[in-house]
Amino acid sequence: MVTQNPEFPAENEIPEEISGLRMTRQRQEVYRILMQERNHPTANDVFMRVKDRLPNISLATVYNCLEALVQHGIIRQVNFERESSRYCSNLQEHGHFHDQTTGVIHDVGFKPGINLADVLELPPGALVEDIEITLRGKIAVS
Amino acid sequence: MVTQNPEFPAENEIPEEISGLRMTRQRQEVYRILMQERNHPTANDVFMRVKDRLPNISLATVYNCLEALVQHGIIRQVNFERESSRYCSNLQEHGHFHDQTTGVIHDVGFKPGINLADVLELPPGALVEDIEITLRGKIAVS
DNA sequence: AATTATAATTAGAATAATTCTTGATATCGC
DNA sequence: GCGATATCAAGAATTATTCTAATTATAATT
Numbered sequence: 001m002v003t004q005n006p007e008f009p010a011e012n013e014i015p016e017e018i019s020g021l022r023m024t025r026q027r028q029e030v031y032r033i034l035m036q037e038r039n040h041p042t043a044n045d046v047f048m049r050v051k052d053r054l055p056n057i058s059l060a061t062v063y064n065c066l067e068a069l070v071q072h073g074i075i076r077q078v079n080f081e082r083e084s085s086r087y088c089s090n091l092q093e094h095g096h097f098h099d100q101t102t103g104v105i106h107d108v109g110f111k112p113g114i115n116l117a118d119v120l121e122l123p124p125g126a127l128v129e130d131i132e133i134t135l136r137g138k139i140a141v142s
Numbered sequence: 143m144v145t146q147n148p149e150f151p152a153e154n155e156i157p158e159e160i161s162g163l164r165m166t167r168q169r170q171e172v173y174r175i176l177m178q179e180r181n182h183p184t185a186n187d188v189f190m191r192v193k194d195r196l197p198n199i200s201l202a203t204v205y206n207c208l209e210a211l212v213q214h215g216i217i218r219q220v221n222f223e224r225e226s227s228r229y230c231s232n233l234q235e236h237g238h239f240h241d242q243t244t245g246v247i248h249d250v251g252f253k254p255g256i257n258l259a260d261v262l263e264l265p266p267g268a269l270v271e272d273i274e275i276t277l278r279g280k281i282a283v284s
Numbered sequence: 285a286a287t288t289a290t291a292a293t294t295a296g297a298a299t300a301a302t303t304c305t306t307g308a309t310a311t312c313g314c
Numbered sequence: 315g316c317g318a319t320a321t322c323a324a325g326a327a328t329t330a331t332t333c334t335a336a337t338t339a340t341a342a343t344t
Contacts, residue, residue, distance in 0.1 A: 129279040
């Protein structure tokens with residue numbers, strides 16, 4: 001019996017369908033890569049990585065897969081300035097800290113019990129459906 | 143004596159130089175438009191608007207001016223998803239609420255006394271230099 | 285005030301990320 | 315298995331933005 005790392009699901013652990021989206025081979029592989037690569041890869045990063053397993057896949061298909069996964073709430077699309085979009089399988093509500101010296105992107109969670117309306121002067125009647133928090137800066141060497 | 147609306151500075155009120163940036167005619171006009179149009183125009187919006195006063199200006203120059211103004215901290219560049227960048231003369235620290243029904247972008251200030259570190263689980267040693275908060279949603283009709 | 289140096293502007297070409305189009309394949313429901 | 319529908323692949327098209335090279339304007343120096 002082989003022990004499996006739950007972070008990296010094997011082929012057969014990715015279901016045929018997720019929240020109404022047919023999980024084709026291409027979508028499975030794209031999704032798998034996002035589960036493994038937690039460093040917010042771009043569409044092109046995913047493309048290069050997925051070619052190992054699906055040598056005939058096209059970049060357009062990677063874009064299609066990513067879009068389908070985003071649309072079905074299976075992954076998140078993250079934008080930093082005008083750079084290429086990045087993709088993220090962490091569905092917890094979180095922001096991103098972009099370390100400008102290393103280029104590394106860290107996920108940043110909310111402290112428990114925080115309510116946006118306590119922090120921001122929202123326009124009256126605002127119903128927030130989606131939040132995007134991006135921080136840029138450096139990490140002090142200890 | 144003519145009374146002036148302080149929100150809309152007249153030509154002679156825009157100085158020759160702002161924080162080390164030579165305020166050329168083109169930069170002045172671009173800046174003036176951003177002071178007037180508080181609805182976060184794109185580079186192209188600014189371009190079309192500025193042509194009234196400077197018919198020979200080119201889009202490249204508008205981009206150059208906007209970049210120079212951003213670099214000198216005179217205006218802010220704001221990105222929504224992968225849409226065209228928008229520009230903003232509100233230098234107060236603030237986020238944006240994007241009303242998805244009307245398309246209107248509302249500035250969203252922080253409530254007084256709020257400290258980011260109280261709200262987010264920042265990585266240890268993080269020195270935040272810049273914050274970007276974007277909210278998307280609807281405004282309930284009262 | 286003329287001369288040189290530096291910076292800004294212009295027009296259009298180039299770039300890069302993404303989307304679109306079209307035809308080919310695969311999959312689903314019957 | 316067969317038609318309907320969805321997905322995929324390849325490359326063309328699009329769009330925002332940047333770059334290039336030539337021109338013009340401004341500043342600094344004589």
